[in-house]
Amino acid sequence: MLIDVAAAGVCGTELHFLDGLLTPGRTPITLGHEVAGVVAEVGEAVEHVQPGDRVAVHYLHACGRCRWCRTGDDHLCDAPLGFLAFGTDGGFAEQVVVPASATVPVPSGLDLAEAAALCCSGTTALHAVDVAGLTSGSSAVVYGTGGVGLALVQMLSEAGARPIAVARNPERLALARELGAETTVNAASEDVAAAIRAATGGAGADVVFELVGTRATGAAALASLAKRGTLVYVGYSFDRVEFDPLSLVVPEQRIVTSVGNRRSELVEALDLAARGRLVTRVTRHPLEDVQQVLDDLRAGRVLGRAVLIP
Ligand SMILES: [Zn+2]
Ligand SMILES: [Zn+2]
Known part of the structure; x- marks a missing residue:
């Protein structure tokens, strides 16, 4: 055609x-x-x-x-x-x-x-929400607020989750808030994991959507996860991300991926x-x-x- x-x-x-x-x-x-x-x-x-x-x-x-x-x-x-x-x-x-x-x-x-x-953008967000297996009331971090991230924020509020948007650009964070993010974290000026722990009463996030995929964002995403938390990889870069199995095993955390x-x-x-x-x-x-x-x-x-x- x-x-x-x-x-x-x-x-x-x-x-x-x-x-x-x-x-x-x-x-x-x-x-x-x-x-x-x-x-x-x-x-x-x-x-x-x-x-x-x-x-x-x-x-x-x-x-x-x-x-x-x-x-x-x-x-x-x-x-x-x-x-x-x-x-x-x-x-x-x-x-x-x-x-x-x-x-x-x-x-x-x-x-x-x-x-x-x-x-x-919108469809990748829908699929990632499906892969994450969210329950209503879950705290969910959207790490990166490009086209996919802004759609994710909306789909998460729609699903009854509590979206937390992380980015370095204040304009994008303002837009994320407008579209439904309850909390925003500026990665350029704040300690991301500490800010997410503070926003979740110390527990950490139930789900983190990683849309950036660098070594630094991967480390911050892992450090932001709650017990039984799920890290959903959507973004990637040339970087490799390191983790020690023990730090995932003890809190029973999961890493999953979502493509397209x-x-x-x-x-x-x-x-x-x-x-x-x-x-x-x-x-x-x-x-x-x-x-x-x-x-x-x-x-x-x-x-x-x-x-x-x-
Ligand atoms: Zn694309
Ligand atoms: Zn086929």
């Missing part, structure tokens, strides 16, 4: 490709895995979508047949038909070709730029956004400004999600 790209979100993953932490399946390749647009052409066998439809793309185009796809965990698909920006050309372009099965209708009334941003999202979670995120329950702050930029946007993202100057408009 051929899609006229209406908007493509710029994600931290882009920087991982540019830095060589992630290697695409082939080069050259077009980046951009958060894509929404309008269907331009469909293949003969496609029946459920037609030209003119507004769609968002699930960036991992699942095969629908492997053991993971059959149980709904299609984000772990063994034999994807395509993988935007990772293996096949992504959405920093005027048009993109994807299998029709990888598209999801965008509810009427939802802006396509917001829909694009949700394809990774299921197609069903994209459907859910778009629905939540259309009903105003998941807000994505987007800033719009012309496609030709991609380098400036990437520089801003690297410098931590992007508030919410930057979206490229071809």
Whole structure:
């Protein structure tokens, strides 16, 4: 299916490709895995979508047949038909070709730029909340307040948890508070673990979502965990993180990981956004400004999600 790209979100993953932490399946390749647009052409066998439809793309185009796809965990698909920006050309372009099965209708009334941003930020947040196994009233730290972090804050309040946002940028912390964070911790000026212990009556956090993935943030995240606490890794960097098993065993803490999202979670995120329950702050930029946007993202100057408009 051929899609006229209406908007493509710029994600931290882009920087991982540019830095060589992630290697695409082939080069050259077009980046951009958060894509929404309008269907331009469909293949003969496609029946459920037609030209003119507004769609968002699930960036991992699942095969629908492997053991993971059959149980709904299609984000772990063994034999994807395509993988935007990772293996096949992504959405920093005027048009993109994807299998029709990888598209999801965008509810009427939802802006396509917001829909694009949700394809990774909002959906990654939904999946991470699912992986964490939260209970209502849990204290949950969101370590990093980019697009995923701000969506996480909202999904956590929605789930009845008590979100604590950690970041170095005061503007981002203010936005996190506006979106539902009960407590904010400025990692540039505060001892993160001590601040989280203080905010949780000394107990530590039931869940910490690690969206940064450096050695320093990993250490602070582990030091912030409560007994039986769960550290959820979403972010990564070139760093390695050290821990001694004893310090995890005695308080029965867990480390789990969460990658991307299921197609069903994209459907859910778009629905939540259309009903105003998941807000994505987007800033719009012309496609030709991609380098400036990437520089801003690297410098931590992007508030919410930057979206490229071809
Ligand atoms: Zn992404
Ligand atoms: Zn599959």
